[in-house]
Amino acid sequence: MKAAGRLRRFAGRFWLVVLVVLLWEAGARAAGKIDFPAPSLIVARMRELWLSGPPSRLFLSDDTLSELLPGLGRMFTGWLLASLLGVVAGVALGRSAVASHYVEPLLHFGRAIPPPLLITPFVLVFRSSTQTQLAVIVFGVIWPVLLNAMEGARSVDRGYLDTAAVFGLRRHERLLRVVLPAAAPKIFAGLRLSLSLALILMVISELVGSDGIGYQLLVAQRNFDSPGVWGTILLLGVLGYALNSLFVVVERHVPGTRRSGPGRPETGGVT
Amino acid sequence: MTIGARTLRGAVGVAGFLAAAEAAIRTGLLDARLLPPPSVVLREAALLPADPVFTAGLTGTVSRWLGGLALAIALAVPLGVLLGSLPGVERATRPLLEFLRPIPSVALIPLAILLVPDDFLMKVSVIVYASLWPILINTVYGLREVDPLAKDSLRAFGFGRASVLLRVSLPSTAPFIVTGVRLSAGIALVLAVSAELLAGGAEGLGVFVIRAGSGNRTDLMLAAVLWAGLGGMACNAALVAAERRVFRWHHLRSGVAS
Amino acid sequence: ACGGGSTDSMKAAANNGLEKTKLKVGAIPIPDPAALYIANTKGFFKEEGLTIEPVTIQGGAVAVNSLKSEILDISQTNYVSTFSAVSKGEKLKLIADAYQAGPNTFVLMVPKNSPIQTPADLKGKTIAVNTFNNIGTLAVTATLKVAGLTKDDVTFKEFQFPQMAAALTTGQVDAAWMTEPFITVTQSDLGTRKLVDTMSGQTANFPIAGWMTTEEFAKNNPKTLAAFQRALARGQEIAAKDRKEVEAIVPTYTSIKKETAAVITLGTFPTTLNETRLQRVADLMAEYGILTGKLDVTTLLAPQPAATP
Amino acid sequence: MLKVDNLAHAYGSHHVLDGVDLTVGDGELVSVVGPSGCGKSTLLRSIAGLVRPAAGQVLINGVPVAQTPDDLAVVFQDYSRSLFPWMSAAANVALPLRRKGLSRRERRDAARAALEQVGLGGAAGKYPFEMSGGMQQRVAIARALAFRPALLLMDEPFASVDAQTREELEDLLLAVRATHNMSILLITHDIDESVYVGDRVVVLTRAPARVVQDLAVDLPFPRDQIATRELEAFVRLRAEVGKLVRGRPVDKESQ
Amino acid sequence: MLKVDNLAHAYGSHHVLDGVDLTVGDGELVSVVGPSGCGKSTLLRSIAGLVRPAAGQVLINGVPVAQTPDDLAVVFQDYSRSLFPWMSAAANVALPLRRKGLSRRERRDAARAALEQVGLGGAAGKYPFEMSGGMQQRVAIARALAFRPALLLMDEPFASVDAQTREELEDLLLAVRATHNMSILLITHDIDESVYVGDRVVVLTRAPARVVQDLAVDLPFPRDQIATRELEAFVRLRAEVGKLVRGRPVDKESQ
């Protein structure tokens, strides 16, 4: 009974994915091009690359341990750093018109710079490749958080601000209890965007160095290992999906995002 | 606060940054032989508009950038509205979209080259792919934030879903969407240049940078970067100005200093 | 010939029976493809009825895809990339040779006061190469072999050439495999030191770059290809004979300054596509495990043109 | 016109409506009074098809409503959130008229006229955030009146306006009802008002709400703010409603 | 306590306040009445330091206020936008108490007690969107009362509650004022209310608002909903305020 229900839920959520994969398999087999291998082939290659290790290590291969994990570690660190910096700076700038006047042009200048171009200066400033890679990730990931936090903090409903002012809430209370929750929807939109961006930047940052998924992808591309290229892309997608699901779960448990809209929730209108 | 004073403050901020960078390099904190100081880069950047190769590149990059951005908006807003207002569709497509979203365009460029046998369209499609998401996500989040009572107000007058969407949900989501567009504009520019960096091309800012790199001309490279940054800044300023006009209500209702 | 009023290129096409008259040709902004630009500025392609649009590319791997989707018709490539591609089933043809390494054109550089004095000192060190599993690793591995080391004794890290100087000075790598103009520039700016010329011994006069297209393009456009080869060969003659011509043309399509172009070390510009020379590359790749089997390069050569008309 | 039949509703486990029966005849104006939080707004939202009731049904002209009925207008209690901040007062009022197939010009004229009626002739171009609370509430009223619905639902529509304006709006409501034969359900907290404007007054208990009493108001028309309120019948009805709202049983004598 | 001195304000070219003079003595409760849109809320916002008036000044204990004064609480007219939707009723009430240096427990107890006082003892855990309009308004009142400010500003605080609750809240206000010696400025549209709770009633003209009359209410304490309202003095005062609001000159005799 329970299993059937779970299956139905799974089917309800993933039927489209299953359909797409089946169509892809059929299409790829019909076309038979080396550049567009069938999913079955890609998955086989993925197992070979990442899951060919001994059972004692959950089948994780050497590559998984040496290539995947350090890169993911950098990605998380970079994302956390960027989120922290982005939210703090964004909220501060959103609440201070004067400060934002001074730095905003610089920010918009900065976010138009392609991260690959910054590798050269960053190599110079940061003295190890891990630091360089982290800097590239932070620099590339921070903008959605920063901009959304800034917008969110800037457009807090005046009713809320007036109330906070009138009751003499102190600066930090006002920030923590009013501005942040009011800006939460935008901040979360930014955080969510930047999370998958972090995966992207991880790949870009690995244009320098000698390990990581991004590096594996480059190698696969240069070796004309088409199932390997697709496999890496697929892996990135799967990781991204997992990260996002995790994020959604966390988001649901953060106070302040609990409300369903600024007023009453959807009352289940009959339409 | 007048526009003039704002611009002045912005200029002060930029000048401050440049001065700090110049100082860091001149005092040997950073190696001047490897990283040219801002004064040198600025001089090169000022000379660039006289270089026909550069201007042709700039025009090409900007056209692909804006073209890609426009296409991304045209695709992402309706898609976001669809997902934001039809939970069934959202549920079915979410795994697919969340799977596609973190795939780096950079990784997709070789595939895009194979699939799209035209240089311009290939680059535009890569730009669209990357800059779609901020608009999409912001639209979906924005729709969630629409005041249900505002929707009820129109529904009570007998308006159907489509009208409620058009007349209530979209206008009140618009500020969210614009934030998304501003984000996407930056990302689209980054991708316009990155696509050229990776795929090459007959002209473009990225192509210019490849060439500058080949001659170890970091000064030229940074000068080109400077122009990219200026482009991003200009685009953002234009969007903000438009936003201020169109969403006066939003600014006045919230505590934004006008 | 045909009805009047047609453009030059159409007339030319009619005259020579060319299948295609406009060609997009991928080239990297380095000295290697100088002949293409010489031939183009001197109007050799025009004379064959061809219009060339040079397209700047980053490297060979992406160019293969561009060829397949016909974003490019012909592209510069390095032989290692092409042979890797072919061994993975890509259908490519080599059209002409472009560049061959000379003494001191690809060297390992170390910082001015580095303790590393001989290649043997590289044991356990980190070396920057521009692309993993490409000429760089191949040349460095061959050099290490002479010093009694294998590639497992060092760590390779990828950096693009412009970043290598920074990586060297900040200590992110201990040595960097560089080419011109970076060798000259870093030497004069930073005082970095040449450790060893990687193009000697096994890799002396090593073939570096050539021109390629897809098998399909070669089959469908034999006349066009022949015309391209003829015109390019005339450019290559000039490049091979007259360094001054190369020095003059390089600053027009790269950002190498004239002064720099005058002093950089150049390799040679071979005028024929020689299969025995190329087979050396494939064999060395097989020796160092970049290729898994033996590759016969003769099957890759497009027909070579008869004498210039 | 409107028949509410044994309507019940609960938010989660919190029972709000508990078998409410109610009718509004054609052209009738029924006032509803009841303690704060008893479920009046929920009742109104059920009638408007915005809440799907847990049990019972709402019939309009004998047809059970599944969706928002046609030809209905609502003035919400939370008027400030029901106005669209991106539109001027006039645009807010004119918007629903699109449903009526009016031309642009007709819509504009109707909106101006309605704003004039509620005393906002001069504020047509103002945005909601540029208006006082009472003005916003009057825009919401104007929007409903301009729509000329067959059935008008109003949730404490005069709560934020001053005494004099309130009286004017009450009279306006009576006049519009008479001219256009609207059926009106009016939720109010003002007992005087419920009697003054109503043909009937329906009194609800505290949550879960049920109907305590459905009182006919037999006061003569046209009603007059001074004369009507001085009538002995008015004073008696007012006292009766007051007692019912306070939950005290009505004395047998006064009935 | 509070002295408003020749206060004037305009939104753009729209003059709203035109030299308003007003005082609230220590522990005094002053009612303000005036037509909708005349500038009452603007006056209140100026006192709270949320609007910087164009001319004149606000003095609290003789000191001109530049920012929001300390020890002030406000019940806004737009209560639904002044409650934080991400906090429960209790959390909304407890939040300002942080300023008072109370412990977490004390804050919680004070919040519960205040909610109890306004009849929302059972709704402490509810979020604003789960409450009826009147309940939300009472949460806003509870928040202000729990804060125990020296000066309390209220903008039509009882507009959305039923008659009985309103009377209870009026009495609560009087009781709290007596116990804690608060000074209160109450904006209301209910003329009866203005007289019933006020020590004085200040009547404003339509915009641009000026003070028409500052009436002392000399009714005895404690006031009683039935007895006080039956007093002859009450009836006379009510009539007088009514006439002033309507803009008719007060007859010399009745003064």
Ligand SMILES: Nc1ncnc2c1ncn2[C@@H]1O[C@H](COP(=O)(O)OP(=O)(O)OP(=O)(O)O)[C@@H](O)[C@H]1O
């Ligand atoms: N932010 C604003 N921008 C422009 N005009 C405004 C603004 N706020 C208020 N007004 C105008 O100022 C006048 C007074 O508004 P205010 O809110 O003070 O009135 P009020 O006396 O409180 O009315 P009510 O009893 O209806 O709440 C109104 O005419 C209104 O249109």
Ligand SMILES: Nc1ncnc2c1ncn2[C@@H]1O[C@H](COP(=O)(O)OP(=O)(O)OP(=O)(O)O)[C@@H](O)[C@H]1O
């Ligand atoms: N969305 C909701 N979720 C949960 N409970 C709700 C919701 N809306 C209303 N309630 C509860 O239902 C009850 C009735 O609410 P309703 O708004 O219908 O009252 P009301 O009679 O209109 O009160 P008032 O006169 O104060 O406006 C209240 O106790 C309220 O807490």
Ligand SMILES: [Mg+2]
């Ligand atoms: Mg209600």
Ligand SMILES: [Mg+2]
């Ligand atoms: Mg007001």
